[in-house]
Amino acid sequence: MGQGKSQFSEEELQDYEDLTYFTKKEVLQNSTSSAHHKFKNLAPEKVGHNKNAKLPMSKILHLTELKVNPFGERICKVFSSGNDGDCTFEDFLDMMSVFSEAAPKSVKAEHAFRIFDFDGDDMLGTSDLQQIIKKLIGDNELSKNNMQRLIQNILDEADLDDDGALSFAEFEHIINKSSDFLNVFRIRL
Numbered sequence: 001m002g003q004g005k006s007q008f009s010e011e012e013l014q015d016y017e018d019l020t021y022f023t024k025k026e027v028l029q030n031s032t033s034s035a036h037h038k039f040k041n042l043a044p045e046k047v048g049h050n051k052n053a054k055l056p057m058s059k060i061l062h063l064t065e066l067k068v069n070p071f072g073e074r075i076c077k078v079f080s081s082g083n084d085g086d087c088t089f090e091d092f093l094d095m096m097s098v099f100s101e102a103a104p105k106s107v108k109a110e111h112a113f114r115i116f117d118f119d120g121d122d123m124l125g126t127s128d129l130q131q132i133i134k135k136l137i138g139d140n141e142l143s144k145n146n147m148q149r150l151i152q153n154i155l156d157e158a159d160l161d162d163d164g165a166l167s168f169a170e171f172e173h174i175i176n177k178s179s180d181f182l183n184v185f186r187i188r189l
């Protein structure tokens, strides 16, 4: 493995610092706590030769924080520039940046909304809510009735204009009331 530092130009690093919530040091540092180190560790054989190698989603999901996150695959797909879950370093950096401590809550909320919007219609409808709940409860089965009741409870609470789905504004409203939210959307370098 060569010196990580020589892999990126000063200009590239400046861009990364400008476009993310990271410092240049956090992007690239010859220590275990940089974004590029994390990326390289997922596939040293590929990234060692090509700093911008595109890694398949299966490799990205080896990242511990994503492995334990029920939305791991959705997260990869939302940040993947090809929308298929495969990530370049820039996709990965973007992901790490949004999940970092420094990213504001509003930015995290925006991405969470995209992660939860499975069908991509800019609303969280009942089918999105159903898929979110299924991922959250994992192997626990929920009867059809209980599932419907749960979705109805969420809508009663959060669907302020009664159109049967949550808009981003309605979603943000819930997020602002939930103190746990930031903890779920956080990955430390």
Ligand SMILES: [Ca+2]
Pocket: 117, 118, 119, 120, 121, 122, 123, 124, 125, 128
């Ligand atoms: Ca939707």
Ligand SMILES: [Ca+2]
Pocket: 159, 160, 161, 162, 163, 164, 165, 166, 167, 170
């Ligand atoms: Ca609504």
